[in-house]
Every structure is written in structure tokens, then in C-alpha cells.
Amino acid sequence: MDWGRVQFFFSEVWRNFTRNLIMQFTAIGTVTVTIVLLGAFLFTRATIGTIGDDVLKKIEISVFLRDNVAAAEAQKVAADISADPRVRSVVYVPKSEGLRQMRERLRGQIDTSLLTTNPLPDALRVQVVDPNDVIAVATSIRRESGVASVEYAADAVQKLLRISDVLGRIGLGIVGLLVFTAAIIISNTIRLTVFARRREIAIMQLVGASSSYVRLPFIFEGLLDGVLGSALALALLEVARYQLLPKLTLALPFLPMRAAGNDQLAFGLELLGTGAAVGIVASWVSVGRYLRV
Amino acid sequence: MISLRGVSLVYPNGTRALDSIDLEIAKGSFVFLVGHSGTGKSSLLRLLYREQRPTRGEVTVDETRVDTLRRSKVALLRRNVGVVFQDFKLLSDKTVWENVAFALQVTGARTKDVMRQVPRVLDLVGLSHKSRMFPSELSGGEQQRTAIARALVNNPKILLCDEPTGNLDPANTNDVMDLLHRINLKGTTVLIATHNALVVDRMRRRVIRLEDGKIVADEERGYYLSNPGQIESALSSPQIA
Numbered sequence: 001m002d003w004g005r006v007q008f009f010f011s012e013v014w015r016n017f018t019r020n021l022i023m024q025f026t027a028i029g030t031v032t033v034t035i036v037l038l039g040a041f042l043f044t045r046a047t048i049g050t051i052g053d054d055v056l057k058k059i060e061i062s063v064f065l066r067d068n069v070a071a072a073e074a075q076k077v078a079a080d081i082s083a084d085p086r087v088r089s090v091v092y093v094p095k096s097e098g099l100r101q102m103r104e105r106l107r108g109q110i111d112t113s114l115l116t117t118n119p120l121p122d123a124l125r126v127q128v129v130d131p132n133d134v135i136a137v138a139t140s141i142r143r144e145s146g147v148a149s150v151e152y153a154a155d156a157v158q159k160l161l162r163i164s165d166v167l168g169r170i171g172l173g174i175v176g177l178l179v180f181t182a183a184i185i186i187s188n189t190i191r192l193t194v195f196a197r198r199r200e201i202a203i204m205q206l207v208g209a210s211s212s213y214v215r216l217p218f219i220f221e222g223l224l225d226g227v228l229g230s231a232l233a234l235a236l237l238e239v240a241r242y243q244l245l246p247k248l249t250l251a252l253p254f255l256p257m258r259a260a261g262n263d264q265l266a267f268g269l270e271l272l273g274t275g276a277a278v279g280i281v282a283s284w285v286s287v288g289r290y291l292r293v
Numbered sequence: 294m295i296s297l298r299g300v301s302l303v304y305p306n307g308t309r310a311l312d313s314i315d316l317e318i319a320k321g322s323f324v325f326l327v328g329h330s331g332t333g334k335s336s337l338l339r340l341l342y343r344e345q346r347p348t349r350g351e352v353t354v355d356e357t358r359v360d361t362l363r364r365s366k367v368a369l370l371r372r373n374v375g376v377v378f379q380d381f382k383l384l385s386d387k388t389v390w391e392n393v394a395f396a397l398q399v400t401g402a403r404t405k406d407v408m409r410q411v412p413r414v415l416d417l418v419g420l421s422h423k424s425r426m427f428p429s430e431l432s433g434g435e436q437q438r439t440a441i442a443r444a445l446v447n448n449p450k451i452l453l454c455d456e457p458t459g460n461l462d463p464a465n466t467n468d469v470m471d472l473l474h475r476i477n478l479k480g481t482t483v484l485i486a487t488h489n490a491l492v493v494d495r496m497r498r499r500v501i502r503l504e505d506g507k508i509v510a511d512e513e514r515g516y517y518l519s520n521p522g523q524i525e526s527a528l529s530s531p532q533i534a
Contacts, residue, residue: 002403002404002405003404004403004404004407005398005401005403005404008398199382199384200384202382203382203384203395203396204395204399205368205371206342206371206376206382207371207372207395207396207399207400207443207444207447208368208369208370208371208372208373208396208400208447209368209399209400210365210368210400210401211364211365211368213399213400213401214399
């Protein structure tokens with residue numbers, strides 16, 4: 001390793017970097033904002049995903065049987081349903097048990113002692129493996145003999161799926177837009193450096209510097225903008241995790257918040273890598289456009 | 294060493310800079326390229342270090358076809374061809390040493406070679422004692438000598454000079470021409486584009502004269518001016534347009 005060469009290269013990078021510091025700070029700041037928002041977006045999506053999963057897992061299909069169905073026949077229907085691989089569990093709830101559960105639920109609210117007969121039908125409570133299959137499974141159960149009606153929170157399921165999908169798309173769109181902005185600003189910063197150094201570049205080319213040698217310090221400058229920006233963003237996200245998240249959890253105890261969990265290191269590296277990639281791509285494009293070598 | 298065959302150069306605006314040039318320059322020679330401003334001297338030099346490609350014809354430098362040379366190979370060509378300009382093209386924020394070393398460093402030279410080559414060329418151009426100075430602290434002649442040192446530090450076989458004395462007074466002009474002469478004696482082929490009659494006539498070397506992009510005279514030990522009577526006036530006013 002020739003340290004003199006390494007030193008010369010980094011002195012060139014440093015010279016570029018410090019030539020217009022205000023632009024560099026702008027570029028770094030934009031990367032920071034982008035990566036912070038990307039991190040916040042990923043966190044929010046993970047949280048919404050968790051909430052959604054929890055709710056969806058609780059959604060069950062209520063199957064009400066006809067009055068004249070005997071217990072043995074009801075068991076057969078239950079067995080048929082559980083044979084479907086999409087079904088996680090089937091619980092048989094006879095009408096007496098249903099009434100007991102209802103009394104339990106409504107205790108203190110309605111005086112159920114006034115009921116002289118049991119108005120409830122025998123029922124099956126069906127849970128599916130994948131919430132997306134609720135509708136299809138419900139439709140196939142409806143065809144079973146002895147089934148009077150099938151109920152499930154169809155609207156709720158569909159809305160929840162749609163909302164989480166739309167939120168994901170909007171978030172991704174915003175992050176994409178921010179990444180694009182950051183790339184444009186880095187690209188402009190590099191362009192200014194290229195312009196400020198056009199004399200040196202002309203001399204480098206004149207004395208026979210290879211085009212990769214001329215380009216490399218500029219690419220490195222973009223990389224530096226990206227890495228510094230995302231490192232700053234990671235620091236801010238860490239602060240938020242330790243300062244903000246506990247307060248948020250206290251304020252909203254019912255929300256199951258997850259801060260990247262065990263994959264923290266991978267998550268951090270991903271964000272850092274995103275910043276670095278934005279920097280390299282932006283400077284690559286800029287050098288290609290403004291440096292005719 | 295340098296060969297042009299049927300070379301023409303027409304700029305996009307329609308200006309015909311060079312017109313069917315045929316030219317051979319032998320290894321180790323010292324050649325002047327003279328003519329009025331705008332006759333194609335600089336254009337011809339630019340073809341040799343591939344700053345420009347000819348519209349037609351073949352350009353060969355040190356057995357390399359320069360006109361068809363791939364972009365990626367241009368850098369290698371330029372390490373073999375040193376170029377010096379009228380306006381020196383030094384970097385004002387670098388010292389004499391740094392300006393010269395720059396030419397080696399950007400070609401990826403090893404530090405060991407930089408430390409060996411830079412003092413050698415600074416000694417050759419007589420600027421060892423001013424290596425820590427910045428271009429603004431030097432005279433015009435010293436700045437040109439720095440530029441020559443930079444052009445030579447890669448040990449090129451050919452040195453191209455585009456009006457090297459254009460910005461210099463007579464004393465500095467003589468210094469620079471003596472230096473170029475000494476460089477030539479060490480084996481480097483030197484090609485100088487100039488319209489300084491005094492310089493050309495004092496050196497008495499091969500002179501190629503261009504007019505409107507064509508070679509109109511090519512003489513060994515030639516004079517800049519064909520009419521000897523004009524030499525006297527040339528001596529009293531060295532810059533003849």
C-alpha cells in the first residue's frame with residue numbers, strides 16, 4: 001500500500017468537499033431528512049402492520065346452524081369445515097353455551113333473567129389462517145347443508161386491507177420523492193464542484209490522467225454526502241427511539257409499537273446503504289453529464 | 294515519430310482549419326511551426342494530443358494512430374506527449390513542486406517515483422530553489438519553466454509548445470528557448486508553434502510554414518521570413534502578426 005497515493009487521493013476529495021461547504025451541508029441535510037423520514041415510515045408501517053395483523057387474526061367467521069340440526073350433524077359440519085387447509089380452527093358453540101357467553105358479556109347492562117327461552121341458534125366459530133381468505137372460506141361454508149347463515153366482518157376486513165395498502169403506497173411515494181430530491185441536490189453539488197475545478201480537470205486530462213482517476217474523487221464526494229447524511233439520520237432515529245418511543249408507548253398503550261426489533265443492526269445498515277447508494281448514483285450521473293472525459 | 298497524411302480539419306461552423314496536410318517529423322528533431330494567427334498551427338498541435346480529431350486523414354504519433362484512438366487510450370497517449378501553452382495553465386493554489394508533482398500523481402504514479410522525478414525536472418529547468426513558491430510569486434519565464442517541468446515529468450517522447458514565449462519578454466524568451474534546446478539535446482522531439490520571428494531565426498532549425506491551413510514552405514535551417522530585408526525589422530520588433 002502506497003500511503004502517499006492514498007493521502008493524495010483523500011486530499012483531493014477533501015479539497016473538493018470543502019470547496020463549497022454550504023452546498024455540501026444542504027446535500028447532507030437533505031439526505032438526513034430523507035433517511036429520517038424513511039426510517040419513520042418503515043417504523044410506522046411495521047406498527048400498522050402489527051395492528052392490522054392483530055385485528056385480522058381476531059376476525060372470525062360465525063356460522064349459525066338451522067334449528068333442526070342435531071348435535072351429531074353439527075359435529076359433521078364442523079369436521080367438514082376444519083378439513084379445509086385455509087381454516088385454522090373451528091369451535092362448536094351449542095345454543096346453551098352461546099346464551100351463557102352472552103349473559104357473561106352483557107352482565108350489568110341488560111337484565112337477561114327476563115329471557116324465558118333461548119333465542120340463539122347453535123353456532124360454529126371459525127378462524128382462518130390467512131385473513132385474505134375470510135371471504136372465500138365464508139362463501140364455501142355457506143354451501144354446507146344445515147348452515148342457516150354465515151357472518152363475518154367483511155367490510156372491516158376489506159377496509160383494513162385497503163387502508164394499509166394505500167398507506168403503504170403513499171408512504172413509499174413520499175419516500176421515493178424525497179430520495180429523488182436528495183439525489184438531485186447531491187448531483188447539483190457535484191456539478192458545482194466540477195465547475196469550480198474545471199481548470200484542474202483540464203490539466204489532469206492534459207497530462208494523461210485516466211478518466212476513472214478524474215471521476216473517482218467526485219464519486220467519492222457524493223458517497224461522503226450520502227454516508228454523512230444517513231449517519232446523522234441514524235443518530236437522530238436512535239435519539240427518537242430512546243427519548244420519544246417510551247413516551248409514545250405510555251401515551252398510546254394500546255398500540256403495539258415495534259422499533260425494528262432484533263434487526264436493528266440490519267435496519268441501520270440498510271438506511272446507511274440507501275444513503276450511500278443515493279450519493280453514488282447522483283454523483284455518477286452528474287460526473288457523466290458534466291465531466292466530458 | 295509524427296506523421297500526418299492527407300489531414301483536413303473543418304470545424305462545425307464551417308471554418309477549414311487544416312487542408313490536406315502531409316507531414317513527417319523525425320524522432321529527436323526540433324521543428325518550428327510558423328504562420329499568422331488563425332492559420333491552423335494550434336489546430337495541428339491539438340490533433341497530435343487528441344484534443345481534436347481530423348475530419349479526414351491519418352495522424353500517427355509514435356507509431357500510434359491518434360485519429361482512430363479509443364477514448365480510453367487517450368490518457369496513455371498524453372503521458373507520452375507533453376504540452377506547453379502560452380498562458381502556462383498552472384494551478385494558482387499549488388506550489389511549483391505541487392504543480393509538477395500533480396502531473397505524476399494524477400496518473401497514479403508511486404510516491405517513490407514522484408520524489409525522484411520532481412527534483413530531477415525542477416533541476417533541469419533551474420527552479421529547484423523556488424519549488425515552494427506559488428505561481429503568482431514567479432516571473433513569466435519562471436512560470437513557463439514550471440509548465441515545461443510539468444510537461445516533462447512523465448518523460449514524454451514528444452514536447453508540443455503552443456506559443457511558449459508569447460507572454461514573455463526577450464530575456465525570458467531566450468531562457469525558455471535555451472531550455473527547450475537542451476531538452477531536445479536529451480532526445481525529446483520538440484515541436485514549437487510560434488509567430489515570434491526572432492526566436493525562429495535565432496535557432497535556425499526546420500521551419501514549417503502554414504497559410505490558410507496549408508503548408509506553404511518546409512525548410513531545414515529556414516528563416517521565418519523569406520525576404521532577408523524583413524529580418525532587420527523583425528529584430529527590432531519581435532512580435533510579427
